[in-house]
Amino acid sequence: MRRICPSEEILSEYISGVLAEEDRTEVEKHLAGCAACRELLVETHDIISRPDIHEIKNRISRWIRKNQWLIGAAAAFTLSFVFSEHFLQFLTACIIMGAKWAVDAKTAKILIMIYEAWKCGDRDKADKILSRIDGTEH
Numbered sequence: 001m002r003r004i005c006p007s008e009e010i011l012s013e014y015i016s017g018v019l020a021e022e023d024r025t026e027v028e029k030h031l032a033g034c035a036a037c038r039e040l041l042v043e044t045h046d047i048i049s050r051p052d053i054h055e056i057k058n059r060i061s062r063w064i065r066k067n068q069w070l071i072g073a074a075a076a077f078t079l080s081f082v083f084s085e086h087f088l089q090f091l092t093a094c095i096i097m098g099a100k101w102a103v104d105a106k107t108a109k110i111l112i113m114i115y116e117a118w119k120c121g122d123r124d125k126a127d128k129i130l131s132r133i134d135g136t137e138h
């Protein structure tokens, strides 16, 4: 059994999984017989994982929730080039989702209604919806 305790640096490397295989085995052998190092390992693990990974994960999921339409718009934009035969459809979807991202949910719903009306060729209906927005959004 290894008598000398591994340094915190080695322990953090062990947690990060960047330690070489033989060193990993050494550390594990030592940890099996050293309670102090096991405690240190837990502490180091907390320090390494808590602020970084959790904060980043939270930040990413918050950002995705906030910008889901932007992500959708970017995806549609990319797909419009991949499937060039559906270029216009994807581009339209991109514009719609971009608009959704730019405005609040209520206005986005109206935009979908306008888009649906336009898609069906019902320009009167679209104009009616538009004039209703003009009437209420002052």
Ligand SMILES: [Zn+2]
Pocket (backbone or CB within 6 Å): 004, 005, 006, 030, 034, 036, 037
């Ligand atoms: Zn130790």
